[in-house]
Amino acid sequence: MDLYGPWLAQLRKGVVELLVLALLRSRGPLHGYGIVQELEELGDLIAGVSTVYPVLKRLEADGLVDASWGAGDEAGRRKNYSITGAGKKFLDEGTRQFDDLHAALGRIGGNR
Amino acid sequence: MDLYGPWLAQLRKGVVELLVLALLRSRGPLHGYGIVQELEELGDLIAGVSTVYPVLKRLEADGLVDASWGAGDEAGRRKNYSITGAGKKFLDEGTRQFDDLHAALGRIGGNR
DNA sequence: TTGGAATAGTACGCAATGCGTAATAGCACA
């Protein structure tokens, strides 16, 4: 029984957004495919293309990242993303919430 | 604009399951309403009744918790839940995955 | 020249779940 696979997908909901924003802040501007590759190196298949691209699209729609098609030899091929001020703010607040959840779980298991 | 509310709901996906299992392991057997109250004390409205009860139902269906109607004066009113061996195993593995995600985010933001 | 990787992005649709809202029912207390 693979009771575990579907649950993992649920656990990642919301977190991928933070991971992408964090990558854009620390690794500078990146294009979609580059983000996917960075995530691959981070661990066991955190998010593939079919997860990352929709995330980027939504982040852009929400004004958390800026997107622009590459120029010169990249024209029509690479779309570059960079984090905005609102994106940084969201990342900070989101990280804090994520930390809180993580701490809450640790606190429960602490006394046993 | 409340861009933040809906996202928080997504972030909690999967985590509530771990929180409930952790509560059952450290605070012993509990009934649904008691779990909701414990979660309320843990922080800012982590999960209400309409979240916890479906979670318990699913955990029971998956064999991660045992459920039995209370006896005596609790008959027909309280349903008591306790964690199973499979539940403990799932909690351990799930916590590990959660820690990994948390660590991954920290690792990205670390070098900036 | 041709063909197959690798690079880069897009589109479609399913399944799972948090959560708002509300209904039901027993009990206590005034």
Add this chain to the structure above:
DNA sequence: TGTGCTATTACGCATTGCGTACTATTCCAA
């Protein structure tokens, strides 16, 4: 009788991760 607390259940929506597949460009080797 009626108000409020305890306790569980039911319905339905919105969001999102992800499998699968398709298109297009670049580059290297046969």
